[in-house]
Amino acid sequence: MNPDAVFVAVLVAAALAVTLGVALGWAASLIEPDADSLVERIDALLPQTQCGQCRYPGCRPYAAAIASGAAEIDRCPPGGDATVRALAALLDRSPRPLDPAFGAPKPAQVAWIDEEKCIGCARCLPACPVDAIVGAPRQMHTVITAQCTGCELCLPPCPVDCIELRPVPAVSLRYRQPRAA
Amino acid sequence: MAARSTFPAGLVLDAHKQQACGTPIVDLPLPRQVALALDQGSGYGAEPVVAVGAAVAMGTLVARTDYPFASALHSPLAGTVVAIETRAAAVEGGRSVCIVIESNGSDRIDDSIRPVADPDSLSPEQLTQRLRDAGIAGLGGAGFPTATKLASARDRGAQTLLLNGAECEPWICCDDALMRSAADDVVRGALILRRAAGAVRCVIAIEDDKPAAIAAMTGAIERQRDAALKVVVVPAVYPQGAERQLITTVTGVEVPADGLPADAGVICQNVATAAAVARWATRGEPILSRVVTVTGSGVAHPCNIRAPIGTALATLVAAAGGYRGTPLRLIAGGNMTGRALASDEAGLTKAMNCVLVATRDDIGSRLGAVELPCIRCGDCSNVCPAGLLPQQLYRAALADAHDALRQLGVRDCIDCGLCDYVCPSQIPLTDRFRDARRRLNAAEATAQKAADARERHELRTRRLQETATAEQQAFESVRNRARQPGDDAAGGKS
Amino acid sequence: MTELLLLALGASLVNNFVLSNFLGLCPFIGVSRRFEAAAGMALATLFVLTIASGLSFALWQWVLVPLGLEYLRTLVFILLIAGVVQFTEIMVRATSPLLHQLLGIFLPLITTNCAVLGVALLNVDRQHGLLESLVFGASAGAGFGLALLLFTTLRERLDTADVPQAFRGAPVALVTAGLMALAFMGFAGLGAR
């Protein structure tokens, strides 16, 4: 094989590589990736407790982390296995057990304020990620049970430990709402 | 006139009607005690307005409601309220709060009960309110408040009042008996309902296996001389009497899956409800009693009985000659959709059209069933009156696959029980679907709660950001002002 | 015309790349758990196969042969395929991030899907013209997509089946794929007469 042939071969291969590279770069610059829709769909499967047990500051940041591949899908104890399964199905991955490093799943719970003990300090109000505690300084506080996600974030700020978590009250579920105006 | 079309499938079942239907309706003497369940079958309860110890007369209002899915209750006895407590009742879950009234033997009628002077002078809205006050609810089995249906029919401009006299479920014949004995009442009630609904036509649908009822109703209509009133004979196919299916049979129109019968231009009422409306018009009487079929191989003399609401089922069975043989199930309703009750102390409800005391002769096929794997034979989808694929739904239900359940129409299932009936693998499909529906609803409630939480969280995040930005701006404007060279204070210092 | 039709039928059904030639098994097993992902993969592969067939023919006919560089074809074809796949990936990521996530590693791996290189090389070996190359590539892609979609719907049904523990997941998928291949043997010898 003469040196010329080798030269031509290298030249052809290199030309092809450069052509493709330029074309791809140009294509990539033309087309904007749309990452948000995936984050939305992941976020929709998370329980929205906003509890931060996944060590992200809320459900949506965690969803963004999953979408970008920065976090695994096993970090959400409030969602439990059901959420992991749903995420695995959405992303076509194998379901995996929850990572115990992020806590263990608990039955659904809601916060309850012992109004005998509450001193009305209002420190729990800003802690609540979903505005489910009503109250004002030196007024009794109370938790809107229907809106509480049971995230436990109101526990640490309370100076008198008057907040406790109770199991979600059983709701009778009718299987078919009558269809009438 | 014969029916025009039909719904997807259905099946002809053994009717078992001859047992109770031969004899005239028996009037039950006033019982010593009644227990009125606050939930009369619609799934929603009224609120008591009497206290324990209160004296009541026949027709006294004992529970009222503003809720559109519940109906008011009136005392069928004159006497005293002796208890308001949770006890056995013929409702979902088997227990409900009941108002227990003991008779004092008198038949004093409440002062509020007066015949309606001229129902034709009332506007549809006034009529509807009066019917709501009278606690008129669907006597066909659903117990749904009639007034609520009338209002929605008016809102949606329904043109046809369909009186359901199909009575398709085996064993039940109380409507048949009522149509034969009180055809004029049914027609009179129908005319009032038609006015209240703002409808122009009234069609009375009766299955072709009830020639006597058809003849009686046709006769009553002829006496009325109203051209917009007619009887339609429909094939005796189960579940012909299901509201949506009957509407399709009679009008050829399907009710949208996510809509109401009124969207198909129809309001459907039971013939017994119409008769109750007539009683209200002639005597001012709210619903105090109903006709109920007491039947089954476990009853000595099956018959139709007019009994006060709240009468203990044991009393009804005793009036039908008492138990016979070895009764295995006490079913409120027919053998396809009826609810098996744990105790015969439960009281009669407005929604209860049948008390079926079943022995092995009646329900042996189900008791002896051995569940085998589904072989996808498709018999279930061939009979499903809702056009579903029960065999696919069954797999989705086992896997708890919510999307598939929704898509395959687990909520379009009308619980008729036909898929169970024909399944060669004897799988209790209907119950699996009920269960799957419950879990689906629970999951959707959870998802809805999560969505609400997310929305509130996002609002809060935005609010905090805005507050922070505002503070920042305020801070900066203060600082900028502090650095203004022309500022007096600054100038003074320099 | 008839010949093109026979070529298409042969490449898509009779000599189905997956079920008769056992090429491209990796995405066949890997991306057949969900219909949406499989449909995306089928389309992506169809796209890559068709474009790569055309481009590789052009490269072969007008660059390699005139320059006497036939021995470079494997290298050049792989480079070319990699480029086309990369372009596909950019497209998919832009149009559907969820699909991009679902396909995951299997999207860039179309490069190493032997079906793609196989089609390019077979086109050269069988001396297909441009039109024939395109038809061959497209029908091979269609056959791959058909097999993948059928397999995916089968697997989705198996998800709700009471499969013995030992066979759950990959084993039953492989048995199913084997039985599919058995069924496709029915096409063997089709058109031989």
Added chain:
Amino acid sequence: MRFDTSPAPHVIAGYTVPRVMFQVLFALLPAGIAHVVLFGPGLLLQLSVASVTALLAEAAALRWRGRDAAPALRDGSVLVTASLLAFSIPPLLPWWLGALGTALAVLLGKHVFGGLGQNPFNPAMVGYAILLVSFPAEMTRWPVPMDVGGTHTWPELARMSFAGFYGADLTERWDGYTGATALDSIRNGLGMRYTLPELLGRGDIAGAFGVRGFAWINLAALAGGLYLMTRRIVRWHIPLAVLGGLLVPSFIAHGLDSGIALGPTLQAFSGATMLTAFFIATDPVSAATSDRGRLWYGAGIGLIAWIIRTWGGYPDGFAFAVLLMNLAVPFIDRYTVPRIYGRQP
């Protein structure tokens, strides 16, 4: 008084899977009698080895999974699989091949997927296809039937069947007594550029309705199939679609070129046509779900069988046609969900 409770409905028709399966077996009886009369007792030998193997395999699979085997053995489904396989394989097949095919049918065709009701493929056809691709010579060797030629007696067929069953070398004593089926001979003949009328004029193919032997079996299977339809075990969609998918193209092709294309009568009464249309394709487990899906499914089977019979490498294409459409069933089901009451189409 207290009562037990149970969910509605409280009554069922009491029509069971075992009854379905035994009705199917009963409906196979006429075809079985025709088979035994025409081809000797080989079918009975194959049937017995297949049934025993099937029951053993079913019991073993269920025992291995720790399930109660008794109900599954009694429901008759595995006997239907065994019978359909026994009908499909030649009556001269050595017993171990029959046993192997049945074991594969039950284990690989059914239990790998979870047993009754879970298998995507028709188990009998899985067993048959594996045998056919693995032992093509043995699987295409049929005795010359009784109804034409008359070269041999039924006792002779019986001796031949037993010899074949035990695996003896049949060519020593009975060379010329055994051979290809009619479809096979036609295929080979056409391959050698004979025309169809020439082939049918030859004594070794023609018979009642055009094909010797198999015509009677097809007729008997048709009778059994119609019986199943009257008992509402089989509905009309699949059989009609299978026959339509096969006969419509053959009618057209025969009209275009009667020299080489088999006519509809010949197609309908040769090979496994009726058995497939009424007994094999109608296996509900591996068939499409909705009525519309079943029409597509059946038509696909008929059409593929016609294609394989006309251009393929195998004389009869029904086994592969059934398997090919089996694998398309979930796909068909996906696109043929019937409209639910009250929903938009």
